[in-house]
Amino acid sequence: MPETNERVVLSRPLQGIPEPGDFRVETAPVPEPGPGQLLVRHQFISLDPYQRAAMAGRHLSGRTPLGAGDMPPAEAVGQVVRSRHPDFPEGAYVRHFGGWQAWALSDGERTHRVDADAAPLSTYLGILGMPGLTAWGSIIELAGVQPGQVVLVSAALGPVGSMVGQLAMWRGATAIGIAGSEAKCAILTGELGFARAVNYRAPGWLGALAAAAPEGVDIYHDNVGGQMLADAFTVLKLHGQVILCGLMERYNDPAKSKPLDLALPILKRAVMKGLVVTDFEDRRDHFVATVAPLVRAGRIRYREDRVEGLAGAGELFSRLMRGENVGKALVVV
């Protein structure tokens, strides 16, 4: 066991879109677990848009803005190296909220064993993890997608969006993805099997969206909010559903946020449902047991955008918050 832990902290409070220089790596001793604690050696650390809001103190997972020297929150997967907790033997694999660091203690709170044989370990942070469960909660539990329906999803190549679309297809629906580049759209319609994909950064994108959904959309899963949500209403069918799941548009700068014009849901008689993934914790085992075989069989696919080493975490997070990542953002420790 090494004697030093590496961790990423803020070098200054964030302003707007994060830059790599907003973060620095520092070292500290590897901690010793006390009674009831376990020590986890991280293998993958999850970078997610919600962490930006948490760093600003604007998220359920973090209500106090982080300053210089503070470590951002993150879920991570790794192996238990020392344990003084009866539920987590040494050698077991777990996911927990360990933060942006190589080693972390856990007291068992929000810590769960994962089956490293059932699926690649990294997927427990992505399509089989919180993002995947989010998609399950959205499209299966809240929206109750039906065969033949049309499902539209923004941030479609991310771990939530790609699972939303693929779960919809698995249930016999048609998936349309929104992403921020032609390259992402090509992956969506190629490798991931989406029926259509639309690049929201291309000129005339609203026309392309309308052309992609000529019959309209039954369910829109929104990861973005703001103008994207307003644009999605242009193709929503009367009585269509909107799952409100993420606010990417405002995580960097809430002052630039565009709130929802209520005339849109009224005129479309829309049903909008707010989603917080923790509500579906009791569905997690069922979700993993159902979807892991689909992942192993290659029926559900995913992309990862990996960076090797904690030194690259800030740069990857910056790309993530500019929408320039391709797939699930992961730090490989």
Add this chain to the structure above:
Amino acid sequence: MPETNERVVLSRPLQGIPEPGDFRVETAPVPEPGPGQLLVRHQFISLDPYQRAAMAGRHLSGRTPLGAGDMPPAEAVGQVVRSRHPDFPEGAYVRHFGGWQAWALSDGERTHRVDADAAPLSTYLGILGMPGLTAWGSIIELAGVQPGQVVLVSAALGPVGSMVGQLAMWRGATAIGIAGSEAKCAILTGELGFARAVNYRAPGWLGALAAAAPEGVDIYHDNVGGQMLADAFTVLKLHGQVILCGLMERYNDPAKSKPLDLALPILKRAVMKGLVVTDFEDRRDHFVATVAPLVRAGRIRYREDRVEGLAGAGELFSRLMRGENVGKALVVV
């Protein structure tokens, strides 16, 4: 039959809250019905907040702003005096979109017979009319209120709000009303039987709202939008429902409107449903047949704010759009 018709027209395009001087009465000949038409002598003309948006060209019922000399739209009830339409014999009572005038032609479109014996004629513009059907669509059809639930409604003494609360109570729920004066609140908790009522114009109103709903609210019927909707979220239970029905807050001046912060429905895991009353047209007969006996029996009550004669229509509409009316706003012709 008189030879002249009276009607109210705009004396100038509206700016902000309407003033009595924005309207003038003019005369015209009483028209003769052509083939397939009927002539209706209005007895009551309905004034409703949506008409303000229609006058500005911002409503489904009117997409072109009205200018000087244009007559505002309105539903009215009255008697068929001449008929060249097979479905509407002379002497029958009808409701139709006849506008702010004493006499109006109809070609049968959106014209319906009403039973003047089943309930007072004026109620077909209020609690048994479009506002009442709106409440039925909201609280019975969309929200599916259950016994023991708590229902909160804004503009609670208006025809929609008072019916929302009373239908909720009829179904065994608890009704809490929001209104703009202590006098209105006293009517709500007295004559109309609401469990509690809160004056949103009183200092410390958010505290009063919280005190009025200590267990939280299962269903909020929103007639207002804007800050009122945001305030209602403070007492909404997790997974509570919000029926989005009206945008009073913006009808006078959309530039001052406060759109919805999407974090509110997400954090409350709210289910929000947009309502347009025309969707419930096929439920109207069932609604009237069910509720008219309750009205006759005094189990469902209502207030009307009447003005005699078309010359007073502008003043009543101005009070309505300032929220100073007490009950359903009606012009008695």
